[in-house]
Ligand SMILES: Cc1cc2nc3c(=O)[nH]c(=O)nc-3n(C[C@H](O)[C@H](O)[C@H](O)COP(=O)(O)OP(=O)(O)OC[C@H]3O[C@@H](n4cnc5c(N)ncnc54)[C@H](O)[C@@H]3O)c2cc1C
């Protein structure tokens with residue numbers, strides 16, 4: 347079969363599809379190998395189902411919060427069947443539009459069902475078939491990391507995959523991990539009525555975000571009823587009656603956490619087991635992620651890799667861009683396209699949202715740059731008062747002298763949308779003057795970017811536009 351194909355891709359997720367489309371545009375014939383659902387994690391078990399339910403949880407919460415503003419709305423218990431139906435509809439629609447329809451429109455892209463395993467750098471076994479190709483792209487993604495602690499098998503634990511497909515909202519939930527998934531899904535379950543406890547090994551949530559942003563979020567989460575406990579070392583699990591229990595050390599002191607369900611949200615593990623990487627001569631790092639260079643080449647000639655399977659950033663658009671870079675390079679060895687995630691924005695879909703792009707002051711200093719860092723409290727942004735949530739802020743890091751914007755982090759309503767202005771600034775080397783001079787729509791959260799740039803200019807003693 348593969349003799350007919352110029353490229354064989356392991357997986358059919360966001361990364362694989364971006365690579366396949368790029369190759370098809372260049373006239374290449376592509377075969378994707380998929381062992382599960384078309385479209386991979388993002389559409390089936392990640393971005394789309396989680397963001398659909400998170401959006402509904404926000405609406406439900408707003409309906410109850412409306413009372414604060416004199417709207418006197420009441421909200422009964424959520425109807426889980428309809429909620430899940432809304433989620434399924436979103437998943438199926440996006441899967442059809444973004445994946446199935448793409449296949450129908452591109453006869454040069456085919457999908458072979460089955461588990462792929464390398465026999466050598468040029469051979470991939472799928473069931474009874476052995477595909478032989480000069481070019482492979484590994485885009486087989488990752489799976490939720492599990493905690494292999496004593497008793498784990500007894501507690502019917504949840505992961506992000508299973509938690510998004512529950513028939514009803516659990517009364518109580520302990521989430522292990524205090525990263526992106528724990529915060530997004532913890533707040534969602536809390537808003538739907540679950541008593542949520544987040545237990546994190548580190549000293550705070552979302553370690554890549556500045557404390558000036560995570561601290562106010564912690565306070566907001568506590569007000570909503572989410573308990574967050576830090577410095578937790580999980581030890582073992584057990585069942586007691588109808589509850590699942592976690593025994594842990596918190597600051598060296600033994601403590602028990604118990605709930606109807608326990609969920610693991612402790613990161614992503616690469617799906618590199620049992621795919622024959624040793625036979626293919628593809629090296630992995632200490633955590634099992636495939637090692638790639640800036641052109642997305644693995645250690646084996648003719649084999650490229652992209653997306654979650656190559657490690658952070660573990661977000662869908664990052665994988666898609668990596669695949670495009672890989673395909674450009676594998677189809678045209680003179681292309682030498684490189685991946686640079688410095689301008690790749692990311693967001694955490696809590697409410698309010700976290701978003702970031704570029705580097706912070708610590709990273710910049712580490713690179714030998716002199717920087718001026720400015721924190722703008724969200725109170726100074728008029729739109730925050732309009733919305734009625736002023737906790738949060740915008741942190742801007744600019745290069746001293748040139749005034750170039752190096753990075754932005756924010757916690758604010760709609761930050762996931764607003765961050766793209768900062769991404770453009772970082773990508774095209776814009777300066778704080780550029781941001782400060784640009785007239786912004788008023789009142790908007792984006793106007794906060796103009797205000798933080800103005801403040802940065804003041805701090806630098808530079809002339810204001
Ligand atoms: C709960 C959750 C929420 C998320 N939310 C967001 C978000 O809001 N925004 C965002 O940008 N990112 C989000 N992500 C991350 C995003 O889903 C991933 O970064 C993205 O899906 C990775 O795409 P990929 O194609 O590299 O891997 P995947 O989507 O995992 O695709 C890999 C595919 O390969 C297949 N496969 C694996 N091994 C084999 C094999 N040996 N043979 C054949 N097929 C194989 C798998 O079945 C799978 O279909 C979220 C993730 C989770 C878990």
Ligand SMILES: NC(=O)c1ccc[n+]([C@@H]2O[C@H](COP(=O)([O-])OP(=O)(O)OC[C@H]3O[C@@H](n4cnc5c(N)ncnc54)[C@H](O)[C@@H]3O)[C@@H](O)[C@H]2O)c1
Pocket residue numbers: 493522523524525526527528530545546547548551552553578579580611612613614659660661692693694695
């Ligand atoms: N909005 C988005 O773009 C989005 C949404 C969801 C998921 N994702 C992606 O999915 C990936 C996985 O998400 P995640 O939240 O599982 O991972 P994460 O890396 O964001 O967070 C994992 C957390 O678990 C903690 N942890 C690890 N082991 C622990 C233990 N034994 N006990 C207690 N805490 C422990 C870590 O310190 C860390 O804070 C992320 O890397 C993210 O990129 C992205």
